[in-house]
Amino acid sequence: MDLRTLKKQESKRKISKGYMWALFCAVFWGIWYLPGTVVWVLNPFDQMQATIAKTGGDGTALVITAVLITAFNALTVMVALMIWNGVLGKYGELVRTLKEFHPCSKWFFLASIFGGPMAILGSFIAMGFIGGAFAAVAGLLYPVVGSILAYYWYGEKISKRAAIGIGVIIIGGVTIFGGGLLSDLSSGNVQWIGYLGGLMAAAGWGIEGAIAGKGLDISEPDAGLTLRFLGENIIWWIIIVPLLALFGYPMYSFALQVFEPMTLLVLIFAGITFGFCYVCWYKSFPLIGVGRGQGIGNLYGLCSIIFIFLFFGNAPQWTILVGGTLCVIGSFVMFTEDASALETLRGE
């Protein structure tokens, strides 16, 4: 075999593997909205919400409950990632990366602030207030935030094509948010906190991506992701949950009640799907490029709507369908740009 055919063969193998990882990411991410939605009606979370609502009002009850759910989500993702790292034999690399706080791991801890209390909490709030399909599709707006941030932070150029993509995604976003808002307005009951949660998801994931990239450049993604979730667990279990308990919310008494088989099962399911969607996402980047990786990954919006329809029988509002489709089209326009340079993603 000559050099040329071998090169072709190698790049073909690389690309098909990359697409496989990205597709797995979309499927896992889409499935995550199932346990994320179901967990709200399970004990102890539904009781917790009812108990807090009696004294603090519905809105507060939902947000406080979302905090506890997000904290457990972070915990189960951490368990899933620790098992994953153990199987890969990467505990050594994990400790080595953790020790490099200044050049490397500080970025993961910083990223976890935006990924956890902003994006994932926002997603759970949106799921609780409005529904899984809305939460999933609202998150599709994150590339807009990411690329605008990259433009101002490291002066990454936004090409004409990327700008068109951003425009299409924004129109999609307006359709998603606007459609729901209009029908809410006509019924006189606007779920502001739910929409805020959707915006938090989009902004949080955009910011997280831009920050985490700084650390991931020079570390192994399996180790980096685990540190990012270590950061998130610290934020929830050492800072926010004790703080809320101090303010008198019954965090611990309800947290201790999650050891019901069904609740545990759903939480573990959420941890596995979310943990591995992140792993697959990062595995795809070196093989097909960040652009295509994110483009395919964004099919999660479509996957989640299909799964939610299959399992819950909920057909989403047409505005969510139209807006979601626009977001997926927009991200493809944005991401399919650098078709020529597969092996190197950045300029030199």
Added chain:
Amino acid sequence: MGGNRPIKFRILEILLDGKEYWNYEIVSKIQEEYGMNSAYGRDSINFDIIELASGGMLKDVEQKIDEEGIYKKEFLLHKYVITDFGRSRGSDACLRNL
């Protein structure tokens, strides 16, 4: 000093001298330093190099077929050199607290 910094830091450190290296040269050096002598260890180090290249820190300058089985028989060997971006990220990460 090898064996106590993240593997990608060490790979960048090796390439910071600006010379071109074949992937098997880097891989076997790291394997030895970190005690990763299995085939799995070898592939995982090689994937780190691929990730660094796709992140724009290394440049793939030459390829040849591994006819003698130095690395993997009948597979491609790649030769890399550090880029300016890799140099700035690498010296940022590696030359501090050495």
